[in-house]
Amino acid sequence: LEYSVRTRIHALNVLRTIVLDAPLGKEIQPFIGDAISVAIMGYVDSAWGIRNSSTMVFAACLLRVVDADKNSSNSEAKSSNAITIAELFRSYPQLSAFLRAVLDASLANKFEGWETSDLPPILPILILLYRVQPSSASDFDSTEHFAKFVPKVLECLGHRHIAIRKASSRALANMASSHKQSSTFLGSIMKRSCEAIRQGTGWNSAHGSLLVMNELLRTCPELSRENWQAAHTEILRRLLLQQAPPICLAEGLRSFEALCDLYPNLLKELEQDCFSILSRACRNQPDPRLSIGLAAVASVASSIAMKVVMRRIPENVIDADSDAGIISSMIVCSQIDARIAAIKSMKKRISAALDGILTLSERDESTAVNL
Numbered sequence: 001l002e003y004s005v006r007t008r009i010h011a012l013n014v015l016r017t018i019v020l021d022a023p024l025g026k027e028i029q030p031f032i033g034d035a036i037s038v039a040i041m042g043y044v045d046s047a048w049g050i051r052n053s054s055t056m057v058f059a060a061c062l063l064r065v066v067d068a069d070k071n072s073s074n075s076e077a078k079s080s081n082a083i084t085i086a087e088l089f090r091s092y093p094q095l096s097a098f099l100r101a102v103l104d105a106s107l108a109n110k111f112e113g114w115e116t117s118d119l120p121p122i123l124p125i126l127i128l129l130y131r132v133q134p135s136s137a138s139d140f141d142s143t144e145h146f147a148k149f150v151p152k153v154l155e156c157l158g159h160r161h162i163a164i165r166k167a168s169s170r171a172l173a174n175m176a177s178s179h180k181q182s183s184t185f186l187g188s189i190m191k192r193s194c195e196a197i198r199q200g201t202g203w204n205s206a207h208g209s210l211l212v213m214n215e216l217l218r219t220c221p222e223l224s225r226e227n228w229q230a231a232h233t234e235i236l237r238r239l240l241l242q243q244a245p246p247i248c249l250a251e252g253l254r255s256f257e258a259l260c261d262l263y264p265n266l267l268k269e270l271e272q273d274c275f276s277i278l279s280r281a282c283r284n285q286p287d288p289r290l291s292i293g294l295a296a297v298a299s300v301a302s303s304i305a306m307k308v309v310m311r312r313i314p315e316n317v318i319d320a321d322s323d324a325g326i327i328s329s330m331i332v333c334s335q336i337d338a339r340i341a342a343i344k345s346m347k348k349r350i351s352a353a354l355d356g357i358l359t360l361s362e363r364d365e366s367t368a369v370n371l
């Protein structure tokens with residue numbers, strides 16, 4: 001058994017080297033789809049060494065055929081070198097059915113062993129789905145391919161592992177499109193996420209829905225503005241007033257902040273919700289389950305509130321004393337993480353304002369020289 005494990009590890013390491021070898025690029029290209037399948041099947045092995053080598057093979061395959069950027073997190077289609085999902089599945093026709101079969105089996109807990117039941121091979125598939133070109137920058141064939149994955153990726157939003165929830169939210173944001181008849185339609189994904197929050201099907205599901213809401217608002221702002229409804233705002237604010245887990249409150253505030261970038265008239269409500277959550281976080285919680293993560297949510301609330309107040313100060317000189325009092329209350333807050341977050345946020349805002357002043361000064365000087 002040990003010999004078999006060592007042999008497989010060496011074979012996977014050799015495969016990774018071949019995939020990354022530039023002179024062999026043209027010859028190895030037709031076999032990348034099989035290499036991806038081999039790597040994903042290695043994720044379900046009981047031996048850690050095989051899972052580790054499989055991860056490196058999968059990363060090498062992504063660099064070879066999907067996107068050569070090692071730190072690719074760019075959602076801008078114009079600046080990304082990634083291929084489209086249609087091109088990927090056109091080059092490797094069997095890959096799409098294989099990936100969907102693995103997703104189905106993983107979500108149905110059909111893989112045996114504690115390792116796979118604890119963390120099934122869902123994550124690499126989700127990573128692949130958000131590393132390819134976004135649906136908004138691809139052709140309709142890509143949208144059709146994405147549509148086959150949407151139901152299962154939506155199911156992943158309620159997974160018990162936070163890494164899978166985060167990856168599925170990024171994948172859905174990458175798959176979102178403007179095609180109203182497709183399951184990839186952004187409006188449908190947004191509506192489904194809000195419904196999951198409203199129905200209270202579980203905090204994992206609510207957190208995943210908030211994650212995808214935040215991703216959609218930040219990566220697809222124009223399309224989100226077209227499909228946002230007032231009812232969605234009410235659902236989001238209602239969640240922030242609940243005794244929800246801190247991780248959900250923190251993500252809810254981030255989503256609300258992203259929404260305020262589209263609708264600045266909601267900034268006052270955002271500020272109120274931040275201070276409401278901050279006051280709750282600074283109080284002793286009788287239920288220990290609700291006290292875990294309070295420092296994190298206090299940091300998020302304090303940072304966002306400081307941004308809102310600092311943004312308002314140059315435009316509202318009349319209430320400057322009141323705003324100064326608000327800033328002072330955050331700096332002396334009983335929660336140390338909230339104090340640190342507020343000071344960091346204020347420092348960034350001051351630095352940004354000074355940079356703007358220096359830029360205007362340099363521009364005026366160059367204009368005067370030219371005259």
